[in-house]
Amino acid sequence: MIRKLAFACLPALLLAGCQDPASTNQGSSRSEIRIVGSSTVFPFAKKVSEEFVNFDPERRSPILESTGTGGGIELFCSGVGANTPDIVNASRRMKKNEFDRCITNGVEEIVEVIIGFDGIALAQSKNGPKINLSVAEFYTALAAEPFGKGPNTTRRWPDINPALPDTRINIFGPPSTSGTRDALEEIIMEKGCKTDPAVGALADSDKDKFEEICHTVRTDQGYTDAGENDNLIVQKLSTNPDAVGIFSYSYLADNAETVRGIPINGVEPSYATIESGQYPGARTLFIYIKKKHVDVIPGLREFLAEYLRGGEPDGYLTRIGLISSPAKMRSEMLERIKSLPTLDGAVLE
């Protein structure tokens, strides 16, 4: 009988044994930095953590996980302690409701640092007729139902504005799984969509309807998914002078000999216009840090310094596509990672 009991208890004992590492881990500290968040910022964070370890091989490698901005903030806001991430990478600002969730879970002191920018560029072949678009015109060409007034019937650019060159609307862009697509919908399309006050008002009254109108890209021949490979879009543009391509700004900078940027609202995409915030197709990349983890998790301060160092105009992050922030903002951020001011929820939307 005792023997039978022993057999029955063995699995239970094993499971109980497994609890031990967790209970010792909780509360006590962790020796490496944990980072979660945006897939857009992921390659930058990877590079920074590699440099961070290379600088001093004695350091423990940070642990990065690409979870997407929303998923990352959820993990980040799940509490304070060794089992929660120290830093979340975000390709947009934290939202008010996310911040409130953080507060409810005891994550009260959050530090916000801007690491740089990421731009979405519209481009065309150098051989094509020059186009100059406003956000509203671009939105009208791209939306499935422009301003919620029935299906998109535009076929040629003059259907939108007679001043535009008389060529077929033929846009190559990222597929719906891509982060660039999210940025396209959230930055450019939303801006174009809000030029109609009636639709803009929907943003507060009926969020679902607003997103349906503003974030749905047409599926007819006007728009072609060109896959995740931005290089492919560049190639398609060079063989297709009438087409318009959408990709991350760094690709435009790399392929300046074959394609040129299309000005939006009269502003050409360039490092200068993105830095200054004039260009409508740029987004800010953030990282959020738990103040309570600083000086508890070893190396966190050094890691933040490394992050900002890589984002300098001639830093290694700008070489892989990050657009560094203006000098004034950089010095403010350097100050921020020293004094660690707490983010005020009131400034968030």
Next chain:
Amino acid sequence: MSPTSSPAPAGHPVAHKTDWMGAAMQKRIASRYASERRFKFMGLAAVTLSSLFLAFLLFVMVGNGAKGFITTEATLTVDMPAATGSISADQLTGPRLSATISSIDVRRIYDDAVEAQYGENGTRYFASTAWTALRSQLIANPDLLMGKADFWLPTSSDVDRAAKDRSTPEAEADYARLRQAGEVRQTFNWNFLTGSDGTDPARVGIWGALKGSLITIAVTLLLAFPVGVLAAVYLEEYATKNRLTDLIEVSINNLAAVPSIIFGLLGLAVFLQFFAMPRSAAIVGGLTLALMTMPVIVIASRNAIKAVPPSIREAAMGVGASPIQVVFHHVLPLAIPGIMTGTIIGMARALGETAPLLMIGMRAFTTTPPDSLTDPATVLPVQIFLWSDEVNRGFVEKTSAAIIVLLVFLLTMNAVAVYLRNRFETRW
């Protein structure tokens, strides 16, 4: 009596003498042989087809992956004393060595040396982390600090691809220039076997993921094997047949057929959220995979135990063995080959599993291999998945090379298991 000559009485079966030579019979025989041949041919075709697939897989993998084990290196001459100032020999002895090395700004020395030898844009020839290779060579052989020496450092991924195959026009021109000057060579990529994940394909390694796989699979084996075998022994030898044991049997069979992603969600809910275990840790991966593997082991073990003839048990009981002696001295030794087979199948599946591990965060990027059960880790299949997703073209051959490592690991594991099985097999 001649049954062929006289007609048989009505109502009785007639025994006709078979006319083997008749045209109709010959046709029937030919058609039987033909169907035999067709069947044999189909079987052979099935075997050929599956071996062709395997051969194709191996051919493509080895073809692509073999290059991943080769690295291209270019030479760099560094005059250490000139760059560091004089270092006395006693600074390189024992405990003072690491202090000496860390006091040297290897990165600056590297940058200066590259500029002196290859011109202003010279760093484009080398991997972005080539200076860490220089540092590890210095640590391995501190005497190099005392004089002027040539170092072989990894080239950039583009030049590496130019050396092996095709690359960008600029990189191909760079490679041609290096080759003409005799400043480049290809060697075995030890770093691939000893290094960890990184951002530069020229410097990534598989050891981190391999170690993660070893730890994870060890946890899985240590949990799933004893629990699975004990469950099987209890159900077969001790449990009474009733509705409850029937229900358990059905549940175990169902559990073995549950898609692996479900186990990932279970692991996430139970181990991470309820027990608050660390994310991305090998122990959680091992536990999750153990849940997945256990039913397979239970089913295989039960079948193996069932196949042991009852006469063995009765004979053992007859000479006075206790039930536990019967199990451990007679039933288990005879059932062990079957149990091992089930375990091998289960373990091979666990080793190749990706989906449940993604759920519990074992896809984390980390550049140091795990040192303990709770360290964040990744495993080989997840590493392959992550690399296949990389934009940089240099990762293509690394992905195939990682697949080769996974296959070799799998084959080694199975070979050891088969050897053990044959060793412990008892014949009667």
